Each structure stands twice: as structure tokens, then as C-alpha cells.
Amino acid sequence: MASLVDQAWQMLQGLVGGDLFEITLLSLAVSGLATGLSLLIGLPIGTWLALSRFRSRGLVISVVNTGMALPPVVVGLFVAFTLWRSGPLGDLGLIYTPSAMVVAEVIIATPVILGLTVAALGQLDPRLRLQLMGLGASRWQTVWWLWREARLPLLAALMAGFGSVISEVGAAMMVGGNILHQTRVLTTAIVLEVSRGEFVKAVALGIVLLTLAFLVNGVLTWAQQRSPRR
């Protein structure tokens, strides 16, 4: 095992500057963009769901929470069917492109961010909102301060969203196709190397993936734990 990691490390040094850089960058770009878009969709809807009261609210939240456990490979299948050349959105020519991967990953990450946003804001004292409004906060000022108050669990939601897509392989494979120089990302590359019997290379890529996830989450954790300014 130890020798495998050693060899992987040497392999890694060999790879640097070659395809590895490209693959890593694409992984980061696709996952980062998908997480960002999911945040743009999930945070407002999640906030609205957390703060409003309507009859079927419980049902909607249950659906969202089920969406958090959506199997990526099923999402991949669905997106692939839709974007297939003969599919309903085939004319867009998106199948086997990074854009298609982003679409699939947004579908995977949005319920995660949305569901955890509802939970994060749901943990706040409901009277905090009344208190803010009672001090003259407008609707947006109220939402902004509620986000601030819930910033720790909200950043956790962001981390969970990013984690769900950076580590995802089924959908990336199905809608991206693992084409070198086009749609190959770290996870699909690992699957490929394993199927080729290139275990050392697979482990090397695994180390890169872990390091990447660690760095991104490290930055977010730092932002989360930073003591509030004055």
C-alpha cells in the first residue's frame, strides 16, 4: 500500500504540467460553476421556503429533502436523454460538453444547498425576524441579517453542495463522456485508469482530488469560523 502511494507520488510528478493540470482545472471549473449556480438558485428559494408559511410547504420541503438524496447517475441519465441529439434539447448540441456536465451537477447540488438553507434558517429563533423588522429593517435588510446570523450553517450548505459535485462521477461520465481535452475530469479519469488497470495513476489522481477538495473546503471553513467583525 505504502509503495503504491510512493509510486503514485512519482507518477504525479510526471503528470504535472501535462494532462493533469487540464483535468484538475476542468474539475474545479465545472464543480465551482455548478456550485455557484446552485447557490444562486438554492439560497433565494431556500430563504423563501424557510420564511414563508403556506399550506403545501411541508410537502415542498419533503420533496426538496428527497432531492438531496438524488442518485447522480439517475440525474445523468435524465440529462443525457434530454440533451441527446435526438432528445428534446438535442438542437443545443450540449451533450458531451462541459456545459452539459454543469447542467447535471446543478441539478445534483441545488437540492442540497436549498434543503440545507431551509434547515439553516429554520434553526434561527423565529422572533429574530420580528426583532429585525421591529427595529426598522426592510425586507432585504432583514434577509441579509438573517443570512449573517445563519452564516455558519449556510457555509456548511455551500460546502455540502460543492462536495456533492466535485466527488460525483456517474453524471459526469454519462453527460460528459470522459473525452480527453474536452470533458475529462478527475473522477472520470480515475474510473478510466482503474478500468485500464493503471492503479498507480488512479491513486495519483485520487490524491489530487482529495487535495483539491481539502483546499476548497479549507477556504470555506476559514470563512465560516472567522470571528465576526465589529
Place this chain on the structure above:
Amino acid sequence: MTLLDPNKASGGTPPLVEVRDLVVVRGARPVLTIDHLAIADRETLALVGPNGAGKSTLLLAVASLVPLARGRLSFRGSTVEPRDELAYRRRIGLVLPDPLLLNTSVFANVAAGLRFRGVSSSEAEGRVTEWLGRLGVEHLRRRPAREISSGEAQRVSLARALILEPDLLLLDEPFASVDAATRSKLLDDLEQLLRETHVACVIVTHDLDEAVRLGDRMAVVVAGRLRQRDVPERVLSAPLDEDVATFVGAETRLPGRVVSAHEGVALVDVGGCQIEAVSALGPGRAVLCCLRPEDVTLWSGNALRLLAGEASRPLSGSPGTSAPGPLPRVVSSARNQLPGSVSRIVAQGSLVRVSVHCGVPLVASITRASAEDMGLAAGGSVIVTFKASAVHLIPLAG
């Protein structure tokens, strides 16, 4: 019930804030129904009532923070429409039972309302300093709000509302989360601040002492309805219905019927006993006789016999050896005198609550020292006296 609007009588300027025909529902059930409530400039209105009566909901309704199923809220005579709500809320300051400070510094908490209103940071700086000082928490300025004590937090919460120089300050049980000693000091300071700033204020409390001390007027909410609104002294001495009487501490409440009335004094038959009460009610009316425990005086049977010269032996002598004769009448201005026996004694701080049975149950509140001097014990005989003016009659249907 019609409540006289103090402003209509004097000049016709509309009250500061007024609610009319207000209904708040939770689910399908109305939890609050208020026909009319007005708050005048510079007035402190104490909103009291038992737990769950709807006083906090009423306060939030006045703050335009709960959806109204029906009704109208107006500010200086003009209705607060949905589009005016933000502007209206920027004229009030709200303090809730838990301080609910934001997870930031004390300074930023107190500055929050100013930031909402777009006050420049240099102006905010000065005002925050002033108000932290006025509430005696200047030294906490840079501390994270989550690290200060609950008493300090409630001071910060008060500063956060008062700094806005609101037209109306809304306080919901502001002392609920602090201990007795802190509460007393905080109450002193709040009383002084209210006097200095002349801010109109609605304070929700279930503590009668607080209400009497701070309130120019008192509004009693029971079961979602406004039952009485008057100066505190009148609410305490002349409750309008049984629920209010119960809440304001008229512990003796006896149903009876007026048998005769003469020169403003009604004689009421209460389960065989006759009680005199100052009242204009005529004979035949069914009434509830209300009596506050502090208005009841107890006379020990032994002391009376001594006074009357009946008991020649010293008090320490065994009283059981001879059957005590009938108790003599106390010579006093109190119109009501009833012989009875002590049924229960309960200590309440420096006071003692004594239940006496005189054919009907009565409750007296006397000092612990008096109880000791009298050698009160359960089963002992006493004479209960109270003035006819201490008895308040509530007319009952039927």
C-alpha cells in the same frame, strides 16, 4: 364596552397609534379581538393579563408585525397601509423578552437600527456612544454580544430601541430573562429613561407591580379580549369583570345578591353572611363581591377578649380549660365584621396569606410579624374586618 379616548375630549388631535376592530387569527381560531385601543403621546400603557391572553400578539399587532384578519392600525390619524408599513415601523422601537442580539459586537447591535435607516457611520458612532452610556453598558462596546450576561444583553436591547428615538417604544416583558436584583435596577433605569425621553410606550407584563409603577394607564387583556383600560389604581380597586378581578389580585370573590341599599351603601347577602359595600347598585341585583387581601384586617380572638376585659388570666394560660365565650364586637370604622376561623396560612415573602372561613371563604394578607404577634394558627378564631369601601361589586347577569 366603550373606552373614552382621552384625546377626543381634549382638543381633538388623533392619538399617536390606534387600533380598531382588530382580529388576529391563528389557524381558523381568533386569538385576539380588540374593538378599540388608543395610545396617546407621552403615555405609558401597561398591557397586562395572564399568560397566553394575547398581550404579546397585541403588541406585535401594534408593531404591524402580525397579519390582521380584520381591523385597522392608524398612526396619528392616518391608516397604516401595507406600503406604509416600513415607514411606520421606522417610527417605533421594539424590545422582545429575550434580548435576541445579533451575533456581532455590542456596538454593531446598537447601531443596527441606525444602519437600517441609512444613518452615516460617523453620526451613528456618536449616538451609539451616548446610548450605551445612558444604559450603563459603555464598557461592553467592543464585546461580542453573545458573551455578555442576560441583564447586560437586555440593556443593550433597550439601547438598540431607544437610540432610534422612536415615537412609540414597544416593550414585551423586557425583564423576563433577568434575575430579581438586575430586574429591580433595570426597572429603576427604565422608569427614569421613560420620564426623561417622554417617549410613548406600551409595556407588556404579567407583573402587576411593574404595571402599576410604569403605567399611566393599564389595559387588561384576558382570553384575547381587552377587558378594561383605565388608570392602574382604578383597575385594581374596581375591576370590571371576574377575570380582571382575578388577575389583579382580588382574591376574595363571592357571588351574592343585593338585599337593600341605603345612602350609597348596599347590603349584600353572600351565602348567609351580610356584607356592606359602597355601591349604587339597587336591591335584587346579582353581584360578585371582590375584596383585595391587603384590605382585610384580622383581629385575634384572644386579644379581643383581653381588650374587652373578659380574660383576666394571662395570655400564656391554657385557653382550653374553659370554653371561650362569644367574641365581642370590634369598635372600628370598618363596616364589615365577621367572626371566623383560620383555615390555612401560607407564607409569601415578608407577607402571610391567611385563608379564613366565616361562613364564606375570605383571604387576608398580613405581615409575617403581625401573624407572629397574633399567634395565628390554623383553626384559631379571628374576627375579620374590612371597610365597605374596600368591597367592589361587579354586577352579574341574572
